[in-house]
Amino acid sequence: MGDNQHVREMVTRAVQQALEAESHRTVPARDEAASQLVAHPPLWPLVSQAALVRTDEEVASLWARNWRPADAVRAVRRAWQATETAMAVDLIAAEARRYPAAAFDRRWHEQLRELDASVWWGRDRDYLAAFAQRHRLDRFATASKLIAVLQLWRWLPRLGPVGPLPGQEQAVDLSAPLPGEPKMLGRIRALLAKAESTDFPEEAEALSAKAQELMARHSIDAALLSARSGRAETPAAIRIGIDNPYEQPKALLLDAVATANRCRAVWDKHNGHCTVVGFDPDLDAVELLYTSLLVQATTAMNHAPVQHRSRTRAFRKSFLIAYAERIRHRLTAAARSVVAAEPADLLPVLASRDAAVADETRKLFPRTRTGRALRADDPLGWAHGLAAADAANLGTSRQLRHP
Template identity: 55%
Template sequence: MRQQSTAEALVAQAVAQVTGAEPERLDLALDTGASLLAAADWSEVSRALVAQAERTVSRAWTVGWRPADLARMVRRELGPVHQQLGVDLIAAEQRRHPAAALDRRWHEQLRELATEVWWDGDGAYLAEYAARHRLDRFALATAALELLRLWSLLPPVTPVGPAPGAGGPVEHRAVGPVPGEPRMLSRIRALLAKAESTEYPEEAEALTAKAQQLIAQHSIDEALLTAGQGASPNGPGAVRIGVDNPYESPKAMLLDAVATANRCRTVWAKEYGFCTVIGFDSDLDAVELLYTSLLVQATAAMQRAGSRHHKEGASRTKSFRQSFLIAYAARIRERLTTATADAVAGHRVGEDGTSERRAPDERLLPALAAREEAVDHTVDRMFPRLTSQRVRVSNADGWYEGRAAADRAALNGRSGSIER
């Protein structure tokens, strides 16, 4: 049995004291622990701290957390110095797992975080990090202890996929041009990217309208394909999508509107800043894409409306912005529901962007009902105890401006035109 080094003992002791400290004694525990670490052999402390972080991160995986979740908690609770530190320590832990042991969304999260083991050996990590960010030993040791405390105290959450090393098959989706789904989602992604970047509102409206039609059409096509093949080999899954302040309640409402229109369900964990979205895999991809785009567009519209003034000359208030986003989410829900109903009724988007009417397949309604039933069953299994929350609108100007902005999104445009 290997004997624990002095540095390993110091790191373990400092982390234990900080993690177990009551709030009123936390500052003292941090100062004491950071002072001890800063005064010890820095390369040995670096090696021991990285190893301690790997164990902490690995434990987080086993209780349901994922890379984006850990990074989000650091962003919510700590400062910018901690953010890159957290990404690095996630990267260090990932060295334990072969790529084949990680599912598709895990890989996507690591790519979005830009995880990379850039340092020259774990013994040099702290010195190289301090040099990059111009930190002294005490400040960096303090940040590391704060980070490890945060992650160590995370409670178990409902898993949304397999943890690395948990065993069992891991689903991977081909990246190349597979017929149907990848090509369709690639088109949707391109449309929404153009809608966000264009300086012309009418063009953005047309692009977003077409994207929503394609999303609904793709979901229907997949449901019919599954119905034709008999029982689906893959049931509903789940993803977590960040929903942060400010205005987290209306943002959660907007996400729920997008998810519901695309036959998914949402469960909001307000204390952790995310919603769990449950649905079939391609629907989850579509929800992520559309919600992200609509949030960008809603925020821009809110800022334009909020930059104006009341006739009395008073500036727009927080209540205005809150009411604006609530109204935007409510109106988007109505419009997305209509667009989905049109798709079920037989409206399809042609290659030239125009809408055409086709007779609905007689298998469609039973296929969609079966998928919705499967999603509901998965929600009940994952979250047996759920509660609802009401939101309050306190600013009439914000409500009317928000609905107007949602109307301008024209998500259910027909015949290639924009509804006004």
């Protein structure tokens, strides 16, 4: 009992000193904390156990500042290397054990699953040793990476809310999916994955068209159900990562997809993500479609004819800008044609939902500003980007449908 108490106090003191450093990259503070953690090798299992207890507090603090699992891991990946990123996922998995499964909303569960955030190490006493063995690290390097992750997380700013916190009580979960939605989303993901991987354009076209039809039907049904039932549905928000390189053209593509799906996108360059505001079915459509189009764009760009300029940064940037602009035009035209074909009683519903999304965006981001237009400097890249966008699979028979 004496050793346990001593180790807990030592870990708490060492971590706190490191977290009070003037920057998340303050090396002396990190090295000093790591040295304290590894000073007594026989106590290493107790250090591991105490460290996970202490890191739970830092992870919970992130959630209180409106970060979500994917955001927290993305921040580590942008600042550090793969090993620190793996540790960040482990620390999130360890903290998630504090809650029952019902404490998380649907998107929180999805992020944990996509991160593969699971407790793989058995006893907490064995975690640091198991991590060191898995990543071929010594004890000091392992402790140093632990402190580096915690230092970074401590310095992250407060973000706007994009959903309930773990375990947060809600009288009514307005962002809850309709019955059967998770199964349908899984089907849509599978269809888009096949569309991205197939070598046969006709097959990709059919798969993408079916995926778009499912998204559109769900979106229309949700809008009409809300209007006819009188249910007080409100917009929600999600964050989508925008990673380097070429983050500006990628943000431009996401804005094009969001706008076409009656959502608003706000880019946070410093933290590497866009917040997309809209109604829940439309947010699902934006996330899935943006991911698929980005994969298609990257594939097309990498398969452009091998020429001297096709390998330059200017070519790739111009390619993606042109791709985003052409996709915007295609989606906007498709949306207008679909709305024109819908019953007249849908138009007031659309106007009401558009106004609600605009109001929610202003509430979350009262001080946004419009970015400058991006400049494409490579004509060859621009031409190839337009061609790739024209060939992108959006579905031809019915195109995108919107509520």
